[in-house]
Amino acid sequence: MTLPEESNRTRALLELLYHVSRELATALDLRTVLQRVLYETLQNVGGERCSIVVLDDAGKAVDATIVYGTKVHEHTTQQMRETMERGLAGWVIQNRKGVYIPDTSRDERWLMRPDDTDRLGSKSAICVPLLAREQLVGVMTLVHTKPNSFSNEQLDLVQAIADQAGIAVLNARLYTESQRQALIMTALAEGAAAMNASLRMDEVYQRVLIQTMQALRVETVALGMVEGDHIVFRAAAGHNSGNILGKTIELGMGVTGTVTREGRGVVIPDVSQEKNFSEADRLGGVEMRAAVIAPIQSQGRVLGVIEAINPISKTFDPDALLVMTGIGGLAGTTIQNAQLFERLQAAHKRYRDLFEESIDPIVITDWEGRIIEANRRATLLSGYSREELQELSIDQLHEVNWNKTGMEFEFLRGDRMVSYESSLHKQDESHIPTEVHARRVEFDSTDSIQWILRDITERKELDSLREDLTSMIYHDLRSPLANIISSLDVIAHMVPEVERETVRSILKIAENSTDRIQRLVSSLLDVSRLESGQPVADQTVVDTLALARSVLQDVEPSIRGRKQALIEDLPEELPSIWVDEDMARRVLINLLENSSKYSPTGATIEIGARAEDGWVHFWVKDQGAGIPPSEQDHIFDKFTRLRGQGKASGLGIGLAFCRLAVQGHGGRIWVESDTGKGATFHFTFPVASKEQMAGSAED
Incomplete structure (x- = not known):
């Protein structure tokens, strides 16, 4: 080749590449870019057909276009897969360099595809990689129906075109992906807005179905919820959807059960070819050809499934599962919110019913004390109408114990209930004694205070x-x-x-x-006085040892009469106590007589005392049948006597008096016992202070 010829050839190549570059620069749509690359290649290199398979970052085919002469065939990624895996394109992908095959019948890298229009005879082919900044973005293949129709120069030319096209294809692919992602996000955002527009369960179901049908463009959509051990289809839309409602699928059965169990969606391009698709998956009256099944999830828990059946375009888009998974997540959150709302509504209704039907007057106030609601019983007892009550504050209706509630109700801010006795002011200016229970509640979604004003007139x-x-x-x-x-x-x-x-x-x-x-x-x-809140009045300094021995002198004859032994553990240095002497004496006598009464003949009764941190700790121990744990909390209640010990006489007043008397002095009283091993009663009285001792000496 002469220098002028070489120069002309170089100029022609540069013009071609410039032209290709300019053509590609004016388009961002991936399909448009692919078609322009293919047309430029066929026009400038020759050949019968030309194809490009576009790869993603992981090397997976995401798009493909084939041009036969002037006719474009799209959506052929599935057809090109075998060629990529085992054919010439696969070899180029693996080796990342172009190749020219003069005669395809003599090269094992050439794979005959079922879609070849001319399956017989030899061909010639060129296959080159599309690279963008050393990243493999696709493979381009040029085919002529006759062998030896290309040359190595044409291989270089195709590679030069591919090098120019690589960046354009990558940019177009990224642009298409971003557009697709934007569409997905838009669809999900619109779906979220539509689904969350209502909290009524039936409306939520319908909105989920509509959004799914619009996003995936399918004939039928069905929604099933997990209920016990089954999936029950509660909503459906589209062709023959009426036959789907109420259908149940056992958990774990078929593809639907697998999706529910594993929490991962699936795309079934052809139901007839899916081995895991069973009769359990079929929805009544719907001829299922293809389906996408996704879980409805919320907070990691599968609530149900949503199925999109039979795409109108015959095949699902590559992003169908992503869209369905997103819809399933949105639906899960919305459905759970609707379920919570329904439960809340039911709880509010139950509270309202209980509120209205309560036998006690109940009023609700805000935190300023203004009455905002009152039940029927409150109007009957007070004589006010509901409207009149709503014009009053709580302190106008009854005498509030501010020491209990706080001047600004601050003691009610926690979960604690405050109780006290008061007087209800009726409309006719009469008064009713009431027992008030006040606590914080949520009423009609408002932070409020509930006041129960129990009529205690009879009490x-x-x-x-x-x-x-x-x-x-x-x-x-x-x-x-x-x-x-x-x-x-x-x-x-x-x-x-x-x-x-x-x-x-x-x-x-x-x-x-x-x-x-x-x-x-x-x-x-004393029980009556102490229960009414009257204090212990006649406290004096009392010699502890003298008191105890005086009591022993009084009870010893009856104990000896039962042939029981009496042991004392009373140190000489016991300090004096500050008590009502008569009450203290009766406490000791009651406990000693009880111990003797409930102990068998020949038993030993023990009395002891010790000084402990400003208190004298007394105990009385017997050898009776003991007190069961279930009875120990009630043994000091008034009129309480142990079950199974009916042979012992008494009214059940003694231990109640002991409790009130000891607590009236500020002390504690308790029992320790194991069934069958006797009981030990403990109580404490306060040690007399120096000032009390001095005052007693002056008297």
């Missing part, structure tokens, strides 16, 4: 009757008892000396019995 009347009865018992029995004691003393002195010993033992029994009656009457009165 107050019973309390008054009880106090009258107690007073009557105390005053009406005390004088006759005093007379009996005096009479017994007179009788003792009137009996002749000879008969005195015999009669004295009988009189002693009578005297002990009257003492017990007096203690019972005093205990009844």
Whole structure:
């Protein structure tokens, strides 16, 4: 070749490459770029057909275009897959360099495809890589139906065109991907907006179906929810969708069950070729040719599945599964919100029903104390209408205990309930005694305060009757008892000396019995006084050891009479205590007599005391049947007696008095016991202070 010829050839090549570059620079759409590359190659190199397969960053085919003469064939990625894996294109991808085959019948790298229009005969082919900054972005193949139709110069020319096209193809692919991602995000954003427009479950289902049908352009969409061990289809839209509603699929069965179990969606391009597709997957009345099945998920939990069936374009887009997975996630969140909303609505309705039907008056206020709602019982008891109540504040309706609630209700800000007794102000200006329970609640989605104003008129009347009865018992029995004691003393002195010993033992029994009656009457009165909140009034400095030994002297005869032993553990250095001496005496007597009463013949009763941190800790231990753990919390309640120990007499007042008396002095009382191993009662009384000791000495 002469120099002028070489120069002309170079100029022609440069002009060609410039022309190709200019053509490609004016387009960003991937299909347009591919078609222009193919047309330029066929026009300037020759050949019968030319194809390009576009690869993604992972080397996977994402698009392909073939030109036969002047006719363009698109969407042929599936057809080119075998060629890429085992044919000439695959060899070029692996070696990243171009190749010219003069006769395809003599080269094993050439793979005959089923879609070849001319399957027989030899051909010639050129195949080159498309590179962009050393990144493989595709493969271009040029074919002539006759062998030896190309040359190495044409191979170089095709490679030069491919080198020019590489950047354009990469840019177009990235642009197309970005456009596709934008469309997906737009579709998902529109779907999210549409789905979240309602919290009614039936509307949510329909919105999910509509968005799925629009995004994937399919004939039918179905939505199934996990209910127990099955998937139940609760909504459907499109062709023959009415036959789908109510269909159930057992969890784990077919493709649908697998999607639910594994939480991963699948695309089934051809149902007839999917081996895992079973009869369980078929939806009644719908001829299923292709499907995308995706899980409906929320917070990592599969709530159900959504199925898009039979694309109108016959095949699903490459992003179909991505779109369906996104819709499934959005649907899961929306459905869960709708479920929570339905449960909340049901809870509100239950609260409203309970609120209205409560036998107690209930009012709801804001945090300023303004009444915003009241139930039927509140209007009946107060005499106000609901509208009139809503014009009042809570302190106008009853006397608020500000020490309990706080002046700005700050003590109600937590989860604690505040209770106190008060008086309800009726419309007619009369008053009703009430027990108030106030706590923080959410009412109609508003942070509020609930006030239960329980009418305790009957209880107050019973309390008054009880106090009258107690007073009557105390005053009406005390004088006759005093007379009996005096009479017994007179009788003792009137009996002749000879008969005195015999009669004295009988009189002693009578005297002990009257003492017990007096203690019972005093205990009844003290229980009533202490329960009403009256303080212990007659506290004095009392010698602990002297008190204990005086009590032992009183109870020892009855204990000995039961052939029981009495052991004391009372140190001489016990400090004095600050107590009501009569109450303290009765506490000790009650516990000792109880221990003796519930212990068998021959048992040992122990009394002990120790000084501990400003308190004297007493204990009384017996060898009785013990107290079951289930009874220990109630043993100090009034009128409580142990089950299964019916042979012992008593009203169940003694231990209730002991509790109130000890607590009235600021002390503690408790029991330790194992069934069958006896019981030990513990209690504490305060040690007298130096000031109390000094004041007592002056008196």
